[in-house]
Amino acid sequence: MHWQLLPALVAAGLMTLFGLGALVRPSSLGMVGLAAESPLGTSEIRSVFGGMFIALGVACLLTREPIVFAVVGTAWLADVAVRVVSAIVDRVPPKQALTVLAIGGVLGASLVSGYWLA
Numbered sequence: 001m002h003w004q005l006l007p008a009l010v011a012a013g014l015m016t017l018f019g020l021g022a023l024v025r026p027s028s029l030g031m032v033g034l035a036a037e038s039p040l041g042t043s044e045i046r047s048v049f050g051g052m053f054i055a056l057g058v059a060c061l062l063t064r065e066p067i068v069f070a071v072v073g074t075a076w077l078a079d080v081a082v083r084v085v086s087a088i089v090d091r092v093p094p095k096q097a098l099t100v101l102a103i104g105g106v107l108g109a110s111l112v113s114g115y116w117l118a
Contacts, residue, residue, distance in 0.1 A: 008069050008114025009061065011107045015072075016057030023050030033096060066115040073111030080104040 021028050026036060026045035036042040056072045080101055087097035 002117075004117035005064065005114050007110040008073075008112075008117075009064075011110035012057045012060035012069075012072070012114075014057075015053050015107060016061065019050050019053030019055075019057060022046065023054065026050070032100065060111065060114070064114075069111050069114030073108045073113075073115065076104055076108030076111060080108060 023046050026042050026049075029035070029045055029049060034045070036045055056075075059068050060072055083097070083101055083104065086092065087094075087101070
Protein backbone atom coordinates (compact mmCIF):
# COMPACT_ATOMS: atom_id res chain seq x y z
CA MET A 1 0.00 0.00 0.00
CA HIS A 2 1.18 3.49 -0.79
CA TRP A 3 1.16 5.55 2.41
CA GLN A 4 0.04 8.56 0.39
CA LEU A 5 -3.34 6.85 0.02
CA LEU A 6 -3.87 6.54 3.77
CA PRO A 7 -5.97 9.74 4.20
CA ALA A 8 -8.18 8.75 1.26
CA LEU A 9 -8.61 5.20 2.52
CA VAL A 10 -9.44 6.38 6.05
CA ALA A 11 -12.01 8.83 4.65
CA ALA A 12 -13.56 6.08 2.51
CA GLY A 13 -13.70 3.80 5.53
CA LEU A 14 -15.35 6.48 7.67
CA MET A 15 -17.88 7.18 4.93
CA THR A 16 -18.68 3.47 4.74
CA LEU A 17 -19.11 3.23 8.52
CA PHE A 18 -21.33 6.31 8.55
CA GLY A 19 -23.40 4.70 5.80
CA LEU A 20 -23.73 1.48 7.75
CA GLY A 21 -24.89 3.46 10.78
CA ALA A 22 -27.51 5.31 8.73
CA LEU A 23 -28.68 2.07 7.15
CA VAL A 24 -29.04 0.15 10.41
CA ARG A 25 -30.16 3.01 12.64
CA PRO A 26 -31.53 6.00 10.67
CA SER A 27 -32.46 7.77 13.90
CA SER A 28 -28.73 8.17 14.65
CA LEU A 29 -28.69 11.10 12.23
CA GLY A 30 -30.73 13.01 14.78
CA MET A 31 -27.44 14.05 16.39
CA VAL A 32 -26.72 16.20 13.32
CA GLY A 33 -30.24 17.58 13.20
CA LEU A 34 -31.69 15.22 10.60
CA ALA A 35 -34.85 13.36 11.52
CA ALA A 36 -37.38 11.40 9.52
CA GLU A 37 -41.00 12.35 10.07
CA SER A 38 -42.51 9.51 8.05
CA PRO A 39 -41.69 6.00 6.82
CA LEU A 40 -40.68 7.54 3.48
CA GLY A 41 -38.27 9.85 5.32
CA THR A 42 -36.73 6.88 7.09
CA SER A 43 -36.41 5.08 3.77
CA GLU A 44 -34.66 8.12 2.27
CA ILE A 45 -32.14 8.22 5.11
CA ARG A 46 -31.45 4.51 4.71
CA SER A 47 -31.03 4.75 0.93
CA VAL A 48 -29.17 8.06 0.53
CA PHE A 49 -27.08 8.22 3.69
CA GLY A 50 -26.88 4.46 4.01
CA GLY A 51 -26.79 2.86 0.60
CA MET A 52 -25.05 5.64 -1.31
CA PHE A 53 -22.36 6.24 1.30
CA ILE A 54 -21.69 2.51 1.63
CA ALA A 55 -21.48 2.05 -2.15
CA LEU A 56 -19.19 5.03 -2.70
CA GLY A 57 -16.94 4.21 0.25
CA VAL A 58 -16.63 0.57 -0.73
CA ALA A 59 -15.92 1.55 -4.36
CA CYS A 60 -12.97 3.63 -3.16
CA LEU A 61 -11.72 0.91 -0.83
CA LEU A 62 -11.99 -1.93 -3.34
CA THR A 63 -10.81 -0.25 -6.53
CA ARG A 64 -8.26 2.18 -5.10
CA GLU A 65 -8.47 3.87 -8.47
CA PRO A 66 -7.43 7.54 -8.46
CA ILE A 67 -10.41 8.58 -10.58
CA VAL A 68 -12.85 6.96 -8.14
CA PHE A 69 -11.29 8.89 -5.26
CA ALA A 70 -11.44 12.06 -7.34
CA VAL A 71 -15.12 11.70 -8.23
CA VAL A 72 -16.23 10.81 -4.70
CA GLY A 73 -14.06 13.52 -3.15
CA THR A 74 -15.29 16.12 -5.62
CA ALA A 75 -18.88 15.19 -4.76
CA TRP A 76 -18.10 15.83 -1.08
CA LEU A 77 -16.49 19.19 -1.89
CA ALA A 78 -19.48 20.18 -4.05
CA ASP A 79 -21.69 19.26 -1.10
CA VAL A 80 -19.62 21.58 1.10
CA ALA A 81 -19.96 24.44 -1.40
CA VAL A 82 -23.74 24.06 -1.51
CA ARG A 83 -23.87 23.81 2.30
CA VAL A 84 -22.07 27.14 2.63
CA VAL A 85 -24.78 28.83 0.59
CA SER A 86 -27.51 26.85 2.33
CA ALA A 87 -26.15 27.73 5.78
CA ILE A 88 -26.54 31.42 4.93
CA VAL A 89 -29.89 31.19 3.14
CA ASP A 90 -31.44 28.77 5.65
CA ARG A 91 -29.86 30.47 8.68
CA VAL A 92 -28.23 27.33 10.04
CA PRO A 93 -26.73 28.02 13.48
CA PRO A 94 -22.99 28.72 13.01
CA LYS A 95 -21.79 25.96 15.34
CA GLN A 96 -23.82 23.31 13.50
CA ALA A 97 -22.86 24.68 10.09
CA LEU A 98 -19.14 24.77 10.88
CA THR A 99 -19.15 21.24 12.26
CA VAL A 100 -20.80 19.76 9.18
CA LEU A 101 -18.70 21.89 6.81
CA ALA A 102 -15.49 20.84 8.54
CA ILE A 103 -16.36 17.15 8.39
CA GLY A 104 -17.36 17.35 4.72
CA GLY A 105 -14.32 19.42 3.82
CA VAL A 106 -11.87 17.05 5.50
CA LEU A 107 -13.51 13.98 3.95
CA GLY A 108 -13.62 15.59 0.50
CA ALA A 109 -10.03 16.82 0.61
CA SER A 110 -8.81 13.46 1.94
CA LEU A 111 -10.60 11.57 -0.81
CA VAL A 112 -9.36 13.91 -3.54
CA SER A 113 -5.82 13.43 -2.19
CA GLY A 114 -6.18 9.81 -3.30
CA TYR A 115 -6.27 11.15 -6.85
CA TRP A 116 -3.44 13.65 -6.57
CA LEU A 117 -1.11 11.48 -4.52
CA ALA A 118 -1.72 8.11 -6.18
